[in-house]
Amino acid sequence: MTVPTETIAAIATAPGEAGIAIVRISGPESLAIADALFRGHGPKPSARGARACAYGTLASRAGGAERTVDEVVVLVMRAPHSYTREDVVELQCHGGALAARRILRAVLEAGARPAEPGEFTRRAFLNGRLDLLQAEAVLDLVRARSERAAQAAVEQLRGRLSDRFNGVYDALLGAAADLEASLDFPDDELPPTVMPDILARIGHARADLTELLRTWDEGHLLREGALVVISGRPNVGKSTLLNALLGMNRAIVTDVPGTTRDTIEEIMVLDGVPLRLVDTAGLRDTDCHIEREGVNRALKYVESADIHVRVVDGSLPMDQTERSQIAGLPAERCVIVLNKADLGTAVRPAEFAGRAAVTASLLNGEGLAAIREAIAARLHVSTAAPPHAVISERHRRAIMEAGAQIDEGVGLLETGDESNIVLAAAQVRAALETLGAVTGRVYHDELLNSVFSRFCVGK
Ligand SMILES: Nc1nc2c(ncn2[C@@H]2O[C@H](COP(=O)(O)OP(=O)(O)OP(=O)(O)O)[C@@H](O)[C@H]2O)c(=O)[nH]1
Ligand SMILES: [Mg+2]
Incomplete structure (x- = not known):
C-alpha cells in the first residue's frame, strides 16, 4: 500500500462559539499553501525553523482581488515531527461559526482537498507513528465521558494495550516458526523436549488472551x-x-x-x-x-x-x-x-x-x-485501582477468534500425530493473522475504513 501524498485540510476544532479555531493542513503542499496565503513580517512559513510559529493575516485571492480573511497564528511542524509525520501547518484563527470555514475555503482553493473523517490519524497510523490500538485510543480519549475513561484511553495511547498484544503475538510467532522448523527433522529425530516446549509457549499466549478478555467488562462500561x-x-x-x-x-x-x-x-x-x-x-x-x-x-x-x-x-x-x-x-x-x-x-x-x-x-x-x-x-469496577488498558468489542471478537484458532491447533498437536503438525502450524498462523489485525500489523482498507470512519473530520 502506498502512503498517500495528497495534501488534506480540515477544521480541527468543534463548531460553535469559542476563543479560537484551528484549521489543520497535512501533506507535501502544506508549506507551499501556507506561503501562498500567509501575510506577515519576517520569513515565509516555509523558510522558518522546524517548529516555527508566526503571527500575521491570512489572505484569499478567490474572485480576483486579494482580501484579508482573518488574523492568524501559523504553526509549522515539519515531517516527521508532526502528528501525521507529514509536513503539517496549523492555522489558529478566531473562533465562531465562520472564521475557520472562510480560512478552510481559502486553503482548499490554494490546492488542498478536504480531509475525510479520521484521515489525519489514519496517516499517523500509515506512517508508523501510532499502531491501530493507539489510533483507537485517540478516539476513546476524544469521546471519554469520565475521568476514568479518559485515563484508560491515555494508557492505551501510551501503548499499554499494544504491549500486551505484541507480547502474545511475538510468543505465538516464535512457536509457529519452531513448529515449522520441526518439520525439517527426519522422522523420529525430533528432540523429545521440542513439542512440549512449543505447547507450553502456546499455552502461555492463550492464557494471556484469556486475561485480556477479562478487561472487556470495564472497557465496555468506560x-x-x-x-x-x-x-x-x-x-x-x-x-x-x-x-x-x-x-x-x-x-x-x-x-x-x-x-x-x-x-x-x-x-x-x-x-x-x-x-x-x-x-x-x-x-x-x-x-x-x-x-x-x-x-x-x-x-x-x-x-x-x-x-x-x-x-x-x-x-x-x-x-x-x-x-x-x-x-x-x-x-x-x-x-x-x-x-x-x-x-x-x-x-x-x-x-x-x-x-x-x-x-x-x-x-x-x-x-x-x-x-x-x-x-x-x-458496576464491578475497582475504582481504587487505576484503570488498566481495556479492550473494546472489536478486540474482544478478534481474541475469541484467535483463541478458537489456537485451541484448534493445540488439539491437533496433542494428538501426537506428526502428520498434523502442518495443519496445527497453519492454525497458529491464522491466529497470528487475526491478532495482527488488532494492532494493525496486518491491515486492509476495509479494516481501516471501519476504524477511522468513526472519527470526526479534522482528527
Ligand atoms: N411521601 C413521599 N412521596 C414521594 C416520595 N418520593 C416521591 N414521592 C411522590 O410520589 C409522586 C410520584 O413521584 P414520581 O417520581 O413522579 O413517580 P414515578 O414513579 O416517576 O411515577 P410515574 O411516572 O407515574 O410512573 C410524586 O407526588 C412525588 O412527589 C417519598 O419519598 N415520599
Ligand atoms: Mg415518572
Missing part, C-alpha cells in the same frame, strides 16, 4: 457507559430518583400515576464510570395506547439493562406479582429501592435475601447516598 434502568410501578418515585441522581429537575414529577410516558435518558458519572441513566414509564396494564407504548419501551430497556434499579413504594404491602417480577431480575445487577419510608415501612430490606435493597425517602433525599453506593458496587 466506552459505552453502563445502562442503568430505573423501573417500577407507576407513582413509586422513579422520576424523583432520576432527578435526585442527576441533581436537576429533568423529569416531570406529579402525584398522577402514569406521569412519565416516554423513556428519559441522561448521562451521568458515578465513581469515574459514565452511566446512561434511564427513567421509564410505570409498569402497569393500561387501556391508553400512548401509555402502553411507554410501557413497551420501558420493558425493552429493562431487557438490555446493565444495572436494574427497581423502585417500590415501600410504605404499602407488596403483592405477589411485584415480588415475582423482582425475583426475575438478576440479583447481582439489581438494586431495590424501598421508597416513601416517610409514609411507613411495610416492606423491609431483609425480605430480599441476597439482593441489594435500600430504604429511602427520596422526597427528602434520604437514602440517595446508599443508592449511589449500591449502584457503584454493582
